[in-house]
Amino acid sequence: MTRPDIRSQTEREIQRQFEVWREPSYRVRQLLHWLYAGRAASWDEMTNLPKSLRQRLGETYTLAWPELARRQGARDTTQKFLWRLADGALIESVLIPASPALYGEPSDRHTLCVSTQVGCAYGCKFCASGLDGWKRHLRVEEIVNQVLAVERLEGGGGRTINNLVIMGMGEPLANYENLLPALRILNAPWGGKLGARKITVSTSGLAPQIRRLADEPQQFRLAVSLHGATDQTRGRIMPINKKYPLGELTAACEYYQEKKGRMITLEYILIAGVNDGLDQAPPLARLAHRLRARVNLIPCNKVEGLPWERPSEAAQEAFLAALERQKVAATLRREKGGEIDAACGQLRLKTERMFQRL
Ligand code: SAH
Numbered sequence: 001m002t003r004p005d006i007r008s009q010t011e012r013e014i015q016r017q018f019e020v021w022r023e024p025s026y027r028v029r030q031l032l033h034w035l036y037a038g039r040a041a042s043w044d045e046m047t048n049l050p051k052s053l054r055q056r057l058g059e060t061y062t063l064a065w066p067e068l069a070r071r072q073g074a075r076d077t078t079q080k081f082l083w084r085l086a087d088g089a090l091i092e093s094v095l096i097p098a099s100p101a102l103y104g105e106p107s108d109r110h111t112l113c114v115s116t117q118v119g120c121a122y123g124c125k126f127c128a129s130g131l132d133g134w135k136r137h138l139r140v141e142e143i144v145n146q147v148l149a150v151e152r153l154e155g156g157g158g159r160t161i162n163n164l165v166i167m168g169m170g171e172p173l174a175n176y177e178n179l180l181p182a183l184r185i186l187n188a189p190w191g192g193k194l195g196a197r198k199i200t201v202s203t204s205g206l207a208p209q210i211r212r213l214a215d216e217p218q219q220f221r222l223a224v225s226l227h228g229a230t231d232q233t234r235g236r237i238m239p240i241n242k243k244y245p246l247g248e249l250t251a252a253c254e255y256y257q258e259k260k261g262r263m264i265t266l267e268y269i270l271i272a273g274v275n276d277g278l279d280q281a282p283p284l285a286r287l288a289h290r291l292r293a294r295v296n297l298i299p300c301n302k303v304e305g306l307p308w309e310r311p312s313e314a315a316q317e318a319f320l321a322a323l324e325r326q327k328v329a330a331t332l333r334r335e336k337g338g339e340i341d342a343a344c345g346q347l348r349l350k351t352e353r354m355f356q357r358l
């Protein structure tokens with residue numbers, strides 16, 4: 001039997017194991033402190049735990065830690081971390097400062113974007129993550145560790161990450177069985193201590209799992225990658241729209257909204273000549289009103305090998321204005337991190353291709 005990783009265990013599970021071992025309960029607290037505040041990468045670092053206990057822990061659990069394969073971007077700008085996992089798989093996390101350091105002042109508020117799968121099975125036509133297909137789900141600890149490893153690298157021992165977005169490589173709700181335990185650990189007072197409202201799950205629209213997430217007790221935020229406000233337009237670029245057409249998707253979103261209050265964002269990447277026509281604005285506005293959702297417009301990033309282009313700035317602004325005229329709370333993302341390939345999956349793809357050429 002393979003050993004579970006210690007960072008896939010809840011406080012309660014560790015307590016039970018320590019009771020079996022007749023370890024005092026303060027040892028649980030010490031261990032949890034090393035795991036989450038200390039971001040320990042090895043048992044040896046846990047110097048206030050007796051050697052015999054550390055050995056026993058090592059025989060019972062793994063303590064995975066991702067290896068940094070590549071880092072791009074300077075501190076106080078958008079940074080990308082490419083991780084190599086135990087089986088050699090490459091995944092990425094992106095760290096985005098809250099206020100881009102226009103004048104070079106350090107920013108201590110950051111959003112981290114994490115991956116949930118190696119590759120992606122959903123094959124959206126504009127996305128780099130799906131280009132090489134799906135390889136595997138990330139395990140609980142592989143999701144959790146992205147947060148801890150970035151904070152450890154950023155140093156200082158304090159909190160660097162105030163917001164978490166589950167928008168990296170992969171479809172998070174397709175990996176529900178590992179995603180939810182990971183989010184609960186990151187949210188727990190004994191774990192990552194990140195408020196549920198500071199955690200946003202982005203999905204391409206897995207309607208049944210959206211309903212399931214709505215039934216969880218935690219108030220996670222939901223971002224829905226809409227990218228088209230009619231079945232015709234959405235279906236052209238997102239194959240998942242055949243399985244869960246807009247009617248079904250929006251009914252699930254409505255259910256989420258009703259259970260959670262105002263917590264939905266509609267993501268809408270603008271692609272020239274595909275979904276930026278002003279005819280898409282009225283149906284998008286109707287949807288946003290019905291779901292009481294914000295709309296986040298994102299000019300699409302160029303992906304090597306894909307034909308899509310971002311609309312001109314004038315066309316972007318015109319689309320935004322059309323939504324605003326219909327009283328939609330909309331924002332247009334003016335680039336952060338575009339230069340270092342911050343769109344999901346792109347760093348991994350480039351690096352893998354580079355390795356293949358070597
Ligand atoms: N699978 C999930 C989360 C990962 S994708 C989802 O689809 O929501 C995260 C976001 O990046 C999605 O909104 C996705 O549509 C967007 N994205 C993918 N390719 C992009 C590109 N080339 N330019 C801009 N955004 C892109």
Ligand code: SF4
Pocket residue numbers: 120121122123124127128129130168169170171204225344
């Ligand atoms: Fe997968 Fe999301 Fe990319 Fe679509 S946009 S291929 S669901 S990662």
